[in-house]
Amino acid sequence: MADDDLDPTPVPPRGRRRQARFELEFGDFEPAERGRRRRRGTRGTDDRSVTSSDELTYETADPLPAPRRPRDRDVIVEADDATYDSRLVDRDQRVRGRSRRARRADAPPADDVADEIEALERFEDAIETVRSPSDRGGGSDLGARVLVAIPAAIVAILLVAQGGWIFVVGIAAFGLIGVWELCRMFARTRPSLVASSAGVLAIIVSAALWGREGMTTALVASIPLIFLAVAISVPPGGMPGVAVTLLGVVWIGFALGHAVLLRDSDHGGGIVVNVLVGTFLGDTGAYLGGRLFGSHKLAPRISPNKTVEGLLIGIVTAVVATWFAGLYQDWLSGTDALLLGLAVAIAAPAGDLFESFLKRDAGTKDAGTLFGPHGGVLDRLDAAMFAIVAGFYVWLAMGGVS
Structure with missing residues (x-):
C-alpha cells in the first residue's frame, strides 16, 4: 500500500502520560467527525491496513495560554490567609516558618499542634475552678479577687468623689492603658496605637467640654487620622488594623466618655x-453562683x-445591690433604683462576654498584667464599660441628665 493512502493527521497515543507529551508537541486535540482511519501494520514483512468506521479523527486546537506567575505583591484570595496577611510575601514567610517547625524531629504535624493547643486552653479553663489554694501560691481565688478589688474600689471612690478634671484625668489614664492592651492583643493586625490613643483622649476631653455633641465630633474626626x-505605618497595616484601631476608639473611648457625662449630670x-x-x-x-450551682454552660x-x-x-445580685445602694439616696426612688439595677445587670455580663470573645479570638487568657493574676484594665473594666453606657441612658430617660 502506498504512503499516500495513509491519513496525514497524527493520532494521539493511548495513555495519560503519552497523551500529555503528545499534546505538548502537537497541541490540544478535539474530535472533529467520525470517519475512516487507515493504519499500516508493522508485523512481519507484509503491509496490513486496518479499517474502522467507528473510530475518530482529530483536528488541532489552539493551546490554552500559559498561566501568569503570581507576584509577591498580589492580593491573596484565600479567606483564611486574607484575614490578617493580605500579601503573598507575608503568606510565604508564614509558610516557611511552619515548614521549619515541621522539619524538627520532635515536632508533630501542624494540625496536631493546633489541636493540642486548643485542648490545653480548654484544660486550663476547666482546671481554673478546681485548683487548690496551694496551687495558687496561697489563698483562695476568692481571696485574691478581694485583695485586688479593695484597692481598685478605693481608687474608683476617690476619683468619683473628686469629680471634675481629676476624674477626667484618671479615666483617661485607664483608657490609654486599655488601648495599649487591645493593640498588644491584636498586634498581628498592625493597628495604630498612636491614632487609637489620640481618638480616646479626644472623645474623653470633648465629653468633658462639649458633651455628647463633642464626643460625636471627635469620633468623626478620628476616622481619617x-x-x-495605619496606612503609613511600617510595615503598613490593612483593613484589620483599621478595624482594631477604630474598635479601641469606639469601645473604650465612648464608654469612658459616657462615664464623664454621667459624672457631670445631676447626682x-x-x-x-x-x-x-x-x-x-x-x-x-x-x-x-456559678461555682456552687452552675451546671449549664452559658x-x-x-x-x-x-x-x-x-x-x-448575678442578675439578681446586681439588681438587689443597686436597689440597696439607692436606699441611702433620698433623691432616687426605689422604682428608679430597680430599673437602673436591671439595666446594669443585663449590660454588665454582655460586656464581660464581649471582652472574653476578643481574648478568645486573640488567643490570650488575660488582656494585661496591671492587676497581677487577674489581668489588666480591660479584664477589670469590661463589664463596667457596658454598664456605664446603659446607666447613662437610663438616667437620661429618667430626666437626670440635663
Missing part, C-alpha cells in the same frame, strides 16, 4: 457609684466557665 496612621456621682456597685457585686454573685465557645445559673444569680 486612623486611616492615615452623677451617686449614679456612678450605684452602677459600679451593681456591676462588681453582680460579677461576684455570678462567680459564686457560652462554652466564648467563656467555658460561665454558666446560666451564675448569670441568673
Whole structure:
C-alpha cells in the first residue's frame, strides 16, 4: 500500500502520560467527525491496513495560554490567609516558618499542634475552678479577687468623689492603658496605637467640654487620622488594623466618655457609684453562683466557665445591690433604683462576654498584667464599660441628665 493512502493527521497515543507529551508537541486535540482511519501494520514483512468506521479523527486546537506567575505583591484570595496577611510575601514567610517547625524531629504535624493547643486552653479553663489554694501560691481565688478589688474600689471612690478634671484625668489614664492592651492583643493586625490613643483622649476631653455633641465630633474626626496612621505605618497595616484601631476608639473611648457625662449630670456621682456597685457585686454573685450551682454552660465557645445559673444569680445580685445602694439616696426612688439595677445587670455580663470573645479570638487568657493574676484594665473594666453606657441612658430617660 502506498504512503499516500495513509491519513496525514497524527493520532494521539493511548495513555495519560503519552497523551500529555503528545499534546505538548502537537497541541490540544478535539474530535472533529467520525470517519475512516487507515493504519499500516508493522508485523512481519507484509503491509496490513486496518479499517474502522467507528473510530475518530482529530483536528488541532489552539493551546490554552500559559498561566501568569503570581507576584509577591498580589492580593491573596484565600479567606483564611486574607484575614490578617493580605500579601503573598507575608503568606510565604508564614509558610516557611511552619515548614521549619515541621522539619524538627520532635515536632508533630501542624494540625496536631493546633489541636493540642486548643485542648490545653480548654484544660486550663476547666482546671481554673478546681485548683487548690496551694496551687495558687496561697489563698483562695476568692481571696485574691478581694485583695485586688479593695484597692481598685478605693481608687474608683476617690476619683468619683473628686469629680471634675481629676476624674477626667484618671479615666483617661485607664483608657490609654486599655488601648495599649487591645493593640498588644491584636498586634498581628498592625493597628495604630498612636491614632487609637489620640481618638480616646479626644472623645474623653470633648465629653468633658462639649458633651455628647463633642464626643460625636471627635469620633468623626478620628476616622481619617486612623486611616492615615495605619496606612503609613511600617510595615503598613490593612483593613484589620483599621478595624482594631477604630474598635479601641469606639469601645473604650465612648464608654469612658459616657462615664464623664454621667459624672457631670445631676447626682452623677451617686449614679456612678450605684452602677459600679451593681456591676462588681453582680460579677461576684455570678462567680459564686456559678461555682456552687452552675451546671449549664452559658457560652462554652466564648467563656467555658460561665454558666446560666451564675448569670441568673448575678442578675439578681446586681439588681438587689443597686436597689440597696439607692436606699441611702433620698433623691432616687426605689422604682428608679430597680430599673437602673436591671439595666446594669443585663449590660454588665454582655460586656464581660464581649471582652472574653476578643481574648478568645486573640488567643490570650488575660488582656494585661496591671492587676497581677487577674489581668489588666480591660479584664477589670469590661463589664463596667457596658454598664456605664446603659446607666447613662437610663438616667437620661429618667430626666437626670440635663
